[in-house]
Amino acid sequence: MRAPGVLLATAFLVLATLPWTALSDGDHRSIMWRGDSFAVEDTAASSSSSGHVLVSPSGNFACGFREVATNAYTLAIWITASADATVAWTANRDAPVNGRGSRFELRNDGSGLQLQDFDRSVVWSTNSSATRADRAELLDNGNLVVSDASGHALWQSFDWPTDTLLPGQPITRYRRLVSASARGLPSSGFYIFYFDSNNILNLMYDGPEISSNYWPDPFNKWWVNLRTAYNSSRYGSLDSAGRFTASDNLQFNASDLGDPAVVMRRLTLDYDGNLRVYSLGGAGTWDVTWEAMSRPCDIHGICGRYGVCTYGLGGAPVCSCAEGFVVADASDWSKGCRREFDVRCGEEVDFSPMPVADFWGFDYNYTEGLTYETCRQICLDDCNCEAFGYKRGGVGMCYPKIALWSGRISDFRQVIYLKVPRRVHKFDPSVLRLGGHACAVREVSANTSASYLRGAMMRGRINFVYFYFFLAGLFVMEAIFIAVGYLFVFRADPAARRIRDEGYSLVLSHFRRFTHDELSSATCEFSDEVARSASGAVYKGVPGDGRSVTVTKLEEVTQADEVFRSDLSVIGRINHMNLVRIWGFCSENSHRLLVSEHVENGSFDKALFLDGEDSAVALGWQSRFGIAVGVAKGLAYLHHECLE
Numbered sequence: 001m002r003a004p005g006v007l008l009a010t011a012f013l014v015l016a017t018l019p020w021t022a023l024s025d026g027d028h029r030s031i032m033w034r035g036d037s038f039a040v041e042d043t044a045a046s047s048s049s050s051g052h053v054l055v056s057p058s059g060n061f062a063c064g065f066r067e068v069a070t071n072a073y074t075l076a077i078w079i080t081a082s083a084d085a086t087v088a089w090t091a092n093r094d095a096p097v098n099g100r101g102s103r104f105e106l107r108n109d110g111s112g113l114q115l116q117d118f119d120r121s122v123v124w125s126t127n128s129s130a131t132r133a134d135r136a137e138l139l140d141n142g143n144l145v146v147s148d149a150s151g152h153a154l155w156q157s158f159d160w161p162t163d164t165l166l167p168g169q170p171i172t173r174y175r176r177l178v179s180a181s182a183r184g185l186p187s188s189g190f191y192i193f194y195f196d197s198n199n200i201l202n203l204m205y206d207g208p209e210i211s212s213n214y215w216p217d218p219f220n221k222w223w224v225n226l227r228t229a230y231n232s233s234r235y236g237s238l239d240s241a242g243r244f245t246a247s248d249n250l251q252f253n254a255s256d257l258g259d260p261a262v263v264m265r266r267l268t269l270d271y272d273g274n275l276r277v278y279s280l281g282g283a284g285t286w287d288v289t290w291e292a293m294s295r296p297c298d299i300h301g302i303c304g305r306y307g308v309c310t311y312g313l314g315g316a317p318v319c320s321c322a323e324g325f326v327v328a329d330a331s332d333w334s335k336g337c338r339r340e341f342d343v344r345c346g347e348e349v350d351f352s353p354m355p356v357a358d359f360w361g362f363d364y365n366y367t368e369g370l371t372y373e374t375c376r377q378i379c380l381d382d383c384n385c386e387a388f389g390y391k392r393g394g395v396g397m398c399y400p401k402i403a404l405w406s407g408r409i410s411d412f413r414q415v416i417y418l419k420v421p422r423r424v425h426k427f428d429p430s431v432l433r434l435g436g437h438a439c440a441v442r443e444v445s446a447n448t449s450a451s452y453l454r455g456a457m458m459r460g461r462i463n464f465v466y467f468y469f470f471l472a473g474l475f476v477m478e479a480i481f482i483a484v485g486y487l488f489v490f491r492a493d494p495a496a497r498r499i500r501d502e503g504y505s506l507v508l509s510h511f512r513r514f515t516h517d518e519l520s521s522a523t524c525e526f527s528d529e530v531a532r533s534a535s536g537a538v539y540k541g542v543p544g545d546g547r548s549v550t551v552t553k554l555e556e557v558t559q560a561d562e563v564f565r566s567d568l569s570v571i572g573r574i575n576h577m578n579l580v581r582i583w584g585f586c587s588e589n590s591h592r593l594l595v596s597e598h599v600e601n602g603s604f605d606k607a608l609f610l611d612g613e614d615s616a617v618a619l620g621w622q623s624r625f626g627i628a629v630g631v632a633k634g635l636a637y638l639h640h641e642c643l644e
């Protein structure tokens with residue numbers, strides 16, 4: 001049955017090793033029998049980076065070696081229909097094996113599957129104490145099952161999830177998802193999705209220095225979060241229609257619930273700490289159809305100690321260090337910042353306000369009804385106190401803090417007063433030095449005793465990226481200084497402070513002012529009118545930075561430049577998954593233009609009120625319901641959660 005070339009290769013390899021190693025990619029089999037083994041070279045030889053050893057009967061899943069860095073391989077199960085062959089499970093995520101001489105076998109003595117490095121050291125095994133393991137089979141649901149001769153399962157990969165749950169694969173008391181450490185790297189990161197001892201499903205940041213839960217909202221009791229602690233069965237799963245249910249009452253639906261066009265779904269705890277449901281479309285690309293955290297800066301640990309998280313282009317989180325701090329490790333922003341000037345116990349200190357930032361938790365001795373002076377004194381008296389939060393007006397809430405973690409720009413109107421030594425020259429910790437991307441690729445840290453991860457090329461690229469971030473940081477700092485200086489010199493009245501703060505957060509959120517000429521050339525002299533909304537004509541454009549935007553001419557707006565600008569700066573600070581992001585504006589002479597994120601497929605009313613002639617954009621009731629819920633979430637955010 002095999003091609004003559006393969007037969008020749010077989011004949012050749014038989015001389016050296018077991019006959020089964022000669023199996024080529026052309027042999028699609030889903031079962032390994034006792035004694036079968038595969039070498040990493042054989043399976044990887046025919047394709048550039050990875051080859052499979054097993055394929056599920058329908059071909060949805062494949063299992064085999066994947067190259068994760070130069071000469072470093074993992075044994076993984078991946079989804080074949082996705083364009084990038086997305087990995088659903090990895091056997092040896094923290095201990096990749098060498099690209100030569102490593103082998104994967106179902107042991108002849110019946111002890112199960114084993115992965116050996118080139119020096120025959122066992123890197124991973126199913127560790128079934130049984131001696132009856134007879135076959136390993138990759139099933140159509142993506143489960144790799146080791147069973148005995150009578151078909152009784154001894155071990156299955158569904159019991160050892162990594163960062164992904166497939167439909168029908170439950171999360172239970174004994175199973176947890178652990179995120180990957182960086183995009184595209186399988187090694188374990190610091191985020192965990194698990195059932196806590198209260199029977200509640202949680203997302204936790206479990207870093208080297210701190211650990212804390214951030215989902216569901218840790219400030220609320222479980223009943224406020226609509227969970228229950230009284231069902232100790234601890235079981236939750238996603239079904240193939242996109243519905244997740246768990247014993248703690250957690251329930252959510254993918255936005256495309258039941259859509260028959262979806263080929264596959266998965267629930268993944270991503271390297272950035274967000275839990276997402278993905279749907280695979282016919283084109284092989286994944287769409288996010290649900291996510292736990294719509295505001296990524298609320299995820300703990302992404303910017304480390306003293307770091308402050310802000311939103312960059314497209315709502316992506318960006319980490320910064322305040323003035324008076326320096327980044328601890330520019331190649332890994334999750335290590336946060338460190339103080340430029342340490343505070344020694346007993347020395348003279350001052351407190352500098354950081355008006356826009358808030359740091360999560362680590363408050364000791366929260367007290368209400370204190371004056372600012374009393375609160376300051378509490379922090380002054382304690383050498384471990386790093387800063388205190390104080391909310392003026394009404395109750396006078398005082399939060400002394402022993403650590404500053406998970407900083408973000410806050411709309412909660414309290415001020416953090418940072419303890420700074422009096423001996424150093426004055427600095428203003430409310431000025432943030434915009435830093436690197438919160439989710440930048442981290443160094444590969446996994447290695448086995450003998451297989452080194454030689455990612456030199458990869459590291460070279462990373463350094464380049466940081467170089468650019470550094471340049472961008474310098475530029476932004478300069479812009480902040482010029483803007484602040486300008487406003488200081490020319491507006492010394494009390495209203496100026498407010499505007500100055502706005503000017504500063506404008507720079508922070510990449511929200512900016514465009515010139516009329518810039519927008520005119522971006523939209524080809526306003527030639528491409530794509531729609532007409534209640535407020536005016538809408539154009540599609542591509543400004544200098546290359547992303548597509550929507551430009552709306554506000555015909556009715558006649559506000560003075562200053563009022564218009566301050567209104568918009570408030571809008572620019574709002575950030576939510578379900579709200580279109582405003583990227584900037586133009587206010588010149590009588591022109592008032594709004595620049596926002598470009599949304600494909602045009603205006604929603606077209607899809608909603610069409611008369612059946614254009615069925616391509618017609619929406620089912622399921623999608624309409626999903627959209628209505630999404631709109632309601634956006635509105636709820638605007639009315640209740642966002643205090644702007």
Ligand SMILES: *[C@@H]1O[C@H](CO)[C@@H](O)[C@H](O)[C@H]1NC(C)=O
Nearest residue numbers: 123124125126127128129130
């Ligand atoms: C394998 O099983 C043995 C004995 O049950 C146990 O001591 C060992 O820790 C296990 N190894 C792994 C990798 O789970």
Ligand SMILES: *[C@@H]1O[C@H](CO)[C@@H](O)[C@H](O)[C@H]1NC(C)=O
Nearest residue numbers: 231232233235245246247248
């Ligand atoms: C507990 O959760 C399980 C799994 O979701 C469910 O089958 C069971 O009915 C629940 N028990 C109670 C008492 O609600």
Ligand SMILES: *[C@@H]1O[C@H](CO)[C@@H](O)[C@H](O)[C@H]1NC(C)=O
Nearest residue numbers: 243250251252253254257629
């Ligand atoms: C999910 O969809 C099902 C079926 O349409 C519905 O009964 C359920 O209430 C939905 N759950 C949520 C959380 O929206």
Ligand SMILES: *[C@@H]1O[C@H](CO)[C@@H](O)[C@H](O)[C@H]1NC(C)=O
Nearest residue numbers: 364365366367370374377378
């Ligand atoms: C909190 O601070 C108040 C005011 O200084 C003090 O009276 C109280 O003992 C403190 N409580 C704790 C638990 O430290």
Ligand SMILES: *[C@@H]1O[C@H](CO)[C@@H](O)[C@H](O)[C@H]1NC(C)=O
Nearest residue numbers: 445446447448449450451452
């Ligand atoms: C990687 O391997 C080297 C050399 O054996 C060893 O010194 C180092 O500790 C290893 N690193 C990790 C993270 O295991």
